[in-house]
Amino acid sequence: MAEINTGGGGGKHDGGKVRSKKASTRIDMTPMVDLGFLLITFFILATTLSKPSSMTLNVPDKTKQEETEPIKASNVMTIFLGDDNKAYYIFGKAANEDPEVKTVGYGYEFRQAIQENARKVPGDKFVVVIKPTKASNYKNMVDVLDEMAITKTKRYALVDQLTPEEIKLLKEKAKIDA
Amino acid sequence: MTDVAFLLLTFFILTAQFKSQDAASIETPSSISGIKVPDKDIMTIALGKDGKVYFGVDSPQDRIAMLDNIAATKGLTFTDNEKKEFSLMSNFGLPINQLKSYLELPEAQKAQIKQPGIPTDSTGAGATNELKDWVFNSRKANNGLRIALKGDNLAKFPEFKNVLATLQAQNINKFNLITGTEAPPAGWKAD
Numbered sequence: 001m002a003e004i005n006t007g008g009g010g011g012k013h014d015g016g017k018v019r020s021k022k023a024s025t026r027i028d029m030t031p032m033v034d035l036g037f038l039l040i041t042f043f044i045l046a047t048t049l050s051k052p053s054s055m056t057l058n059v060p061d062k063t064k065q066e067e068t069e070p071i072k073a074s075n076v077m078t079i080f081l082g083d084d085n086k087a088y089y090i091f092g093k094a095a096n097e098d099p100e101v102k103t104v105g106y107g108y109e110f111r112q113a114i115q116e117n118a119r120k121v122p123g124d125k126f127v128v129v130i131k132p133t134k135a136s137n138y139k140n141m142v143d144v145l146d147e148m149a150i151t152k153t154k155r156y157a158l159v160d161q162l163t164p165e166e167i168k169l170l171k172e173k174a175k176i177d178a
Numbered sequence: 179m180t181d182v183a184f185l186l187l188t189f190f191i192l193t194a195q196f197k198s199q200d201a202a203s204i205e206t207p208s209s210i211s212g213i214k215v216p217d218k219d220i221m222t223i224a225l226g227k228d229g230k231v232y233f234g235v236d237s238p239q240d241r242i243a244m245l246d247n248i249a250a251t252k253g254l255t256f257t258d259n260e261k262k263e264f265s266l267m268s269n270f271g272l273p274i275n276q277l278k279s280y281l282e283l284p285e286a287q288k289a290q291i292k293q294p295g296i297p298t299d300s301t302g303a304g305a306t307n308e309l310k311d312w313v314f315n316s317r318k319a320n321n322g323l324r325i326a327l328k329g330d331n332l333a334k335f336p337e338f339k340n341v342l343a344t345l346q347a348q349n350i351n352k353f354n355l356i357t358g359t360e361a362p363p364a365g366w367k368a369d
Binding site: 046051053060081133 | 339353
């Protein structure tokens with residue numbers, strides 16, 4: 001590879017005078033380069049290139065009970081995270097008011113649903129309640145929290161308890177056991 | 179070419195941060211959040227895809243101090259050698275009563291043992307919940323520790339809820355979720 005033969009002169013020349021043969025000053029670098037590439041390969045494979053990022057999650061203090069103003073159901077979009085990477089949501093009605101349950105996948109479809117509903121609510125009153133069910137996984141939850149960041153929804157809550165009405169609703173309309 | 183190769187070599191040597199040997203491999207979901215995970219003063223609670231919980235603290239000194247604290251509360255004693263072994267573990271998923279026997283094992287056997295995970299419960303403060311002891315004692319060892327949760331894509335929500343409940347029971351309400359990095363959708367700008 002690194003061996004280029006430009007060996008010193010010598011040999012016969014016109015004059016017929018025989019000169020002493022000069023030793024080549026070139027060194028064979030093949031082993032060094034081999035070792036170099038071996039080390040490069042090792043370090044490339046051993047390094048963690050993409051540093052993970054982190055999202056902050058703030059949860060309400062459980063030890064303090066604060067009285068807050070009740071939120072009107074007409075401003076609330078409740079998202080249930082089901083199995084099989086599907087999410088279900090109701091908007092504008094509480095669970096016991098026979099709301100329409102819509103099914104969305106994660107990603108673009110989901111984002112559109114949030115933005116569409118957010119437009120229906122005046123001002124900054126739009127609230128998203130995220131309720132993961134037993135069947136959902138961690139990725140689903142992170143995806144939804146990420147959608148909140150993407151759609152810039154300022155008011156959202158992660159709630160881990162489903163009310164009996166909601167369990168009934170999901171069973172009847174979405175056919176899932178929450 | 180050789181020059182370039184060695185330049186690259188130098189670069190990789192200087193920037194190398196070795197992958198630490200973890201108790202379980204965890205594939206995190208990705209998010210658009212660009213906040214970097216801090217390098218030091220961090221405790222990591224990892225949630226494997228089978229729902230097992232692993233715990234780790236970044237600095238070896240804190241690990242030893244944490245082990246001393248927990249040994250004192252549980253009435254256990256660890257030898258200096260065991261402490262040293264423990265300080266080399268980046269994370270672990272063992273109930274406290276199995277920890278001593280695990281630390282005594284030779285290196286080759288340690289890798290073969292399937293760690294059962296740290297016991298948690300749904301209330302976050304029960305007697306069987308050992309995660310709360312680890313969290314408490316590590317914070318006692320180093321008060322400035324930040325908390326990072328690292329969950330696997332496939333970890334089920336109820337297990338995550340148990341971890342969340344454990345932290346909330348100790349009045350820890352702010353933490354980081356470690357995720358991979360993905361590009362935000364086109365046209366999206368951070369506020």
